[in-house]
Amino acid sequence: MMPLLEIRNVTFIVDKKPVLDNLNLIIQEGEIHALIGTNGTGKSTLARLVMGCEGYPINSGEIIFVQQKIDQFSLQKRASLGISMVWQEPAYFEGISVRDYLNLNNRENLAECLISVGLNADEYLDRMLDKTMSGGERKRIELASMLTLRPRLCILDEPVSGIDLLSINNIISVIKQIQRQGSTILLISHREEIASIADRASLLCGGKVILTGTPEKVIHSYKSRSCIICDGRECDYVSI
């Protein structure tokens, strides 16, 4: 495998405080890479930085995608290179149906993609992506859109938030399906059962990646390390 995404010494400062502090991370092509850490450690911030969302310019460091420096690229340019993202709380749209939305990518297997995420195509294709839809339904539609879009890098920010417990296995199978279709996945989650499906995992603490390895090893460290409660103060003492 070769690196698809390299994040080199990236620092992102908000109100004079580093949210991400000289962070390094390598995502290999074809893998599911879980990024775990407690609330507020910068997981979602990192996702937005990679995607190039407005208000998330890095202060220093480099983001390399397929050996190309992309940290000055617009979100549109990054999307055109094949980077895509599912937000933790996806946007709602009035007057745009599920069919319209999935059709943005001009794919033909819309019904199959909906079935994959546990939704009945007859019931959902003509429904609007507005607030009549629950958070869980909206999240499933977003995952279905990744199946139609087939991005080269798919960033999933807390893909099971809002999903009922009984459906988590279904979402796990969808994530694996996205991978089988050829996407590399950056999987952001603090849930053990989700992170454990990854090929590799990294632990984020105090704005730094402090450990990368097998999911078992990283989850064990996550659960046992004092960094869970250290609020970042002790992260420097953990060696990678």
Next chain:
Amino acid sequence: MSVFDKFRSLLNSAGENSKLLEDQNIAHIAVDGQVLLSKQSIPGVNIEIEQQTDLTIASITVASYTQVANPVHLCFSMFQPIGRQNFRVHIILQPYAKVSFISHGLFTTVDTAKHIMDKTIEIGEGASLSFTDSHFHSQSGGIKVLSSAKIKVGKHGYYFSDFSLTTGHVGKLNLEYWVEAEEHAVVELTSRIFGHADDTISMSEKVSLNGRFSHSVIKSRVALEDQATAVITGITEGCAEGARGHMDCLEIIKDKAVGQSIPVVKVCHPLAKITHEAAIGTIDNKQLETLIVHGLSPEQATDLIVLGILR
């Protein structure tokens, strides 16, 4: 081409099938300027027209317990580039009647004109009226629309109205609706307007929930670009036990356009509740970024979001 043929052509371009004007099962009025082109009553739906020099009055009565299968069509056009159309419509739904109206304002060839529409609607006990009013304007911006309606919704009655003006330039729009709802009546008012250039939009919708357990929703969706301006006033009064009202105004603003929303909430019964929400501003950034992530350009994403709220 005769005026009637032109009329058919306009109706077709508005997405309707002009053959409805020959259908014996569809009640309709077709008017160009002040000239009545065609009218048809059907069993249960009686239409009377009175024509004065500069005013046309239509009285439409739907008989008790009549459930009208096909929508009643009210079609208005102005072929002359300069003109004036003054119309008054009285609609009476007798108890337990059920009907829908589709009104077309076909003003796509107008340069400078005024369209005045004054409606009074009485919805009897248990009766139901759905009124869709779609305007199609030219690009001139020279049309002035003054539309007012006074509606009374009886006990257990239902009134739904959907006004849209998203094709062509609005020109000047002054729209005033006033609805009174009796016990257990339900009122839904929806409006969708797209303002461009120097368009000026003024819309005031007032619902008085006078009856116990009467409910209402006022939903306004406005997109503005260039130097267009809009003042959207929503007024809901809850004056009875169990009255529930909600107002929801969304305005998307681009360029130098100016949008204003004025919600007025009045509650005069301790067991009534009225809520409102308003959002005015540019396109939501998360919506925009989500669509860009799915391969659209920022311009395409903006257009899709605007089209969506006006749909």
